Amino acid sequence: MSLLYPTLCLCAYGLFSNLRPSEPFLTAYLMGPDKNLTEAQVVSEIYPIWTYSYLALLFPIFLATDYLCYKPVLVLQATSFVVTYVMLAKAQGLRAMQLLEFFFGLATASEVAYFSYIYSVVEPAHYRRVTAYCRSVTLFGSAAGSLSGQLLLTVAEVRLAHLVWATLVSAAVAFFPPWFLPMPKRSLFFHKKPEGATERQCDYSSALIDKVDNKVPLDNQDVATVSLSSEETNGSCGLSEVLKMLLADFLHCYRRGPLLAWSLWWALATCGYFQVLNYAQALWENIRPSSEYDIYNGYVETLSTLLGAVAALLVGHLPVRWTVWGELALWALSLLMAACVLVMVTLESIWLCYGSYVLFRATYMLLITVATYQIASSLDMQRYALVFGVNTFVALLLQSLLTLVVVDSAGLGLDIFTQFYVYGGYFAVISGVFLFAGLCKMATRQHSDQEVLSRSPADTDST
Template identity: 70%
Template sequence: MSRLYPTVLLCAYGFFSNLRPLEPFLTAFLLGHDKNLTETEVVNEIYPIWTYSYLLLLFPVFLATDYLCYKPVLVLQATSLVVTYAMLWRAQGTLAMQFLEFFFGLATAADVAYYSYIYSVVEPAQYQRMTGFCRSATLFGSAAGCLTGQLLLSVAKAKLLHLVYVTLASAAVAFVAPWFLPGPKRSLFFHRSPGVAEDEQQGGGKPSLEKPEDVEVRAPLNAKTSAVSGPPEAGTQDVGLVRVLKILFEDFVQCYRCRPLLAWSLWWALATCGYFQIVNYAQPLWETVRPSQDYDIYNGYVETLSTLFGALAALLAGCLPTSWSLWGELLLCVLSLLMAVCVFVMDLLGNIWVCYASYVLFRTTYMLLITVATYQIAASLSMQRYALVFGVNTFVALLLQSLLTLVVVDSAGLGLNVFTQFLVYGVYFAVIAGIFLLAWAYKLASRRRSKQEVLMNGGTPPEAASPPAPASPPLLSI
């Protein structure tokens, strides 16, 4: 029961906070008679604010989440969502919509509190299951919201403004849940379990790494570093900001010395940057190809299908019998190239149904690869370093996205139209594919050179000396 109560509340919060029927039709709403904004104002002046806000708020919110022990930041996130949709209902003008995007950026940055709260109230053995519950709640909420919005438009013949009402009501329901969550007494960094502090004093806080320069060795980055080990009711030791920053820097150096982790993190950051751009600006592209003022649109069905197919792809990733240590870079290359093709098809063919199908395939491919990348990174990390590495990867992705937005989208930069933007994004994913093709070729050359050196020295090749690798453990839901 001690686990059931916060889990149910958190999942309910995740479901209703992501139940947003308006989201697939946001661009159509802003361009319609309710807001009467132009495409240039929406694409080049309003939407970029979310990217910049998310980037600027991510690290401060991460530290505040840990220092305040999660619950206050969850309340702040819920409040930000209510403010966002209340402004969408009542506010008018470009400046008001830019403030709206800032509040939504704050709510997005606060997702770290949602996904890390559960780790402070359950045992480490329950992390995987509870993470799966929380992630599933958000996915089902998102899919249900998209489907609800489409059915209200297509079947009930509702207006777009009515979708704002439903979305705001859902945010108001979600606002209630965080207030009743139990307040944790410990956290990853500022309020730590006593056993962790003792381990750091005895071991210097620097767990050893076995040959981090060896591309085939996975560093034991999870040795005695979990800041959340021990029962929830155990005492805590407060840590100052300077000490926390020092711990973060030391862990950062240790983690990214591991070359396999660095490779997966590089793909994570590069692909997530491009993925955010495609998802953020797909609606303006669809609106240009098939204006909602003149035709029926089916964005809700498309978002629902892409979310559900993405969830199925995430499940499929756990069943793939692939040797990721050998073929990972090549598969990242091939599937990144497939994503590039999807973007080019969306941009060049100018057919709404082809756009929809390419978008679904693009999101499904990304969900498959990001799940594999998540597992490959998380399998060798403690929960403390798990939060750090994924936070750093997300920050780098947002930094790249902000630069891309500033140059390509923002009216202060080139301010390109949406078709030219997608041409740039297609080239971007093609470059990612090229990077990992070179990485795979380099890995093969390094393997061949190492094998030749071993044979010349009269030794046994690593493949013959080592027993077969065990099957991959089950996928970590995230």
């Protein structure tokens, strides 16, 4: 019962908080008659607020989640979702929509509590099963929301405003389950468990990799486990002790070359991935305006979500030694992602644009799952939160800089087509970086092999 009750509450919350029929049509709604905003306002002045808010709130929420023992932050997230969709349904004007994006950034940053709460109330033997339940239900909620929104729009012919109200109802239902969760008595950093108990795993990155279960290392025979620089003690820790511990573990973890390489790809690719997802609807709206044609964004989001999950699940069955060929795989698949983005913007065909978007998301999901496995396989469970959190923070920092320069009206404020050319070039640069890294790794390995062979005859003669 101690496992079933919180799991059911979390699954109910995850399902309804991710059931958002209006999400695939947000840009069309904001630019339509209900809000009557221009494309420049939506793209350059409203959407960037989410990026900046997410970045600014991520680290404070990270600490608050642990200090407050998860549940209060879950309640905060549920409240933020309700406020977001109330404002989306009722508020008018540019400033109101910018404030809405701030609350949505708060809700997104607070998602760390959802995927860390469960590890504080169940035993380690149940981690994988409970994680699978929670992530699967959030994935199902996201896909079901996109599909139901599309069906309501095309079959029932409801207005976009009605989809927003449907999303608000779902957020209102999701508001209640967190209040009934039991309050944990321990956390990862501030409120530690009694000495001698089994370490707890807290994965704060789960919300950023589309909620796919990705905790099984693929190929860890060549990867040593990083030892912790700090030890578990009884009682609570102060903020200064926690920050010192995080800094020491940060320096210790990122000294490892393989972990650093995968973390670099994580941060760079996630930055570009968020940008493409944030502004894809604006591109579709330019290619096929919703005011003139039927749009099928919901089907596309549903298909891309499900194929992304399938791609992530396939990782465990691919016969690839990622520790050997990882950099070259990152080169090839990052190049494929660059090609997808460029096809989206160059050919200006809505069907090719939709297809390239689906392939882009599936490729990212596959690679981010591999990156998560490879990083997790070289870490102690207690340091997942630190490394994944740092990677996400760097990704958001890069995304904020890219948004400020390319998207924001305070920067260049480029049109949507030029933006996607920039994003395609960005992934091409990522591909080039890892091609260079892979070639250097192969050259180093070949040189080492030649040295071993050259020493072998000498060793034979001496014997």
